[in-house]
Amino acid sequence: MEAGTITARRATRSPLAAAWGWLRRNALLIFAGLAVLYMLVPILVIVLFSFDAGNAQGELDFTFSGFTLENWSDAFAVEAVNDSMITSLELATLSTIASTAIGTLMAMALVRYQFFGRRATNLLIVLPLATPEIVIGAALLSLFITYNLDLGFQTLFIAHVMFSISFVVIVVRSRLIGFDRSIEEAAADLGATPLTTFRLVTLPLLAPGIVAAALLAFALSIDDFVISNFNSGTTVTFPLYIFGAQLRGIPVQVNVLATMLFAVTVIAIMLVLWQQRRAERLASVRPEQEVAPLQQV
């Protein structure tokens, strides 16, 4: 990694050699820059093509047919796109609430208590992460077929909560591991009941982790295609709509909605990061530093 520095010092003779030396010294950074660009190119394409005129039917034809603002002014013109987006948002909201609550409780148990069956629980949480989505989807469908359950919003909800739980546990757990328990002990020493301590101390300090986990669960749910494809019945979520439209022709508005979704997520993440930093600043307050009342956290 540092090998370039010695060669570089020797290489100040000609401009060409200097350039070569610079290139060698910064090869790693240049590579990283290119890799980041690679990660972002499809997103730029999505944003760019949200201004694409599309073909005569207003569908994507995979070449840039001309710049237009109409897609944005008519963003909600295609009813099927809107309906699928609303379904996705409802599903994501409900499954996020459920999986975040369930997963947070599990994470608390795993980090704070020593108990019999802990390894088995860990396994139960990790296994879904190590199973291809198609197998999860197919297995759930097998269950629903066997019991003749109607596929639809309910089965999607079951599936989405299921695959989100593991992610929630992992995110909240990492937050809990770094948790300074002396703050809780201090609250107890000051006469707070366990419930009061939890409400006024633990929960506010844990909040950034829980919010991050919820955000992840929401993103996973709204993005899921494979598992949903197996268990949706006639219910159409946003990704399912796109997959269906892929064969017939994708309305140009899809890129507009994708861009909006992207922007909203980015803003949400920024808010979480900002909140997280604030909470960390407050959590690191010690008596010798400035004293902030806990209620303000």
Added chain:
Amino acid sequence: MTFRRRLIPYWLLLPGAIWLALFFVVPMYFMGELALRTGTFTEGFQSGFEVSNFSDSLSGNTDQLVRSFTYAGTATLIALLIAYPLAYVIALRAGRWKLLLLFAVIAPFFTTYLIRTIAWKTILADQSPVVDVLQFMQLVPEDGRVLATGGAVIAGLTYNFLPFMILPIYASLERIDTSLIEAGKDLYASATQTFLRVTLPITMPGIVAGVLLTFIPAVGDYVNAEILGGTGTSMIGNVIQSLYLEQRNYPEAAALSFLMMAAILAVVLVYLRVAGTGAFMGEEEERR
């Protein structure tokens, strides 16, 4: 500790454990049961012990199975080669750019998987500038295409699962004690030696986790093959999907899912034997 207090963790675990058991473990059993049934969709399936479903589901689909593992393996390898240097820079060199770079790495997650893949279809389309450049560089024949080839599917897989490779490697590099690297240098190890003897072994758990998190979903993926691939590039996921949802041949579909799972498990176990760590279980973190 009182008895009631000892029960607390179990109460906390109860909802999640039930949900995961009921909708992850139990379905696996029913998929196994389904895989042994006889009959057709129109006449109904009878429970039975039809082991031939397994061999039937495999016949004619071995190409797709082999292809899935080849594509996923290639994509995993390319992803590793891209991810490690990038994770290294983010963790150890980025300074105040760290958060921004991390953000760029997970940014693809904020757009829908399918739309991302369709964006790649645009990028690799026949008339696209990217393909023109590749043709100019003679990497693709003058009249050749990129779309509908195995290369396009591998490119899609690599892209879509790259964050899963980057993040665990980043996490392990982030945690590294840089004084160890300094010590390597103090002991006159060259940069390469330090990297191979110190940095790489310490970050091995991250690599193992990243490889698994990329490889396993990539084997089962069928979206990339469906959108970016052509006639000769379908993967085992495409077959399972079609058997389940189009042909409604549930027993064979279930049998094939099981065979794929078994094949993945075999590969993963061999891999873990060779790479050997329990890094995937998150135990290391909890011990601290």
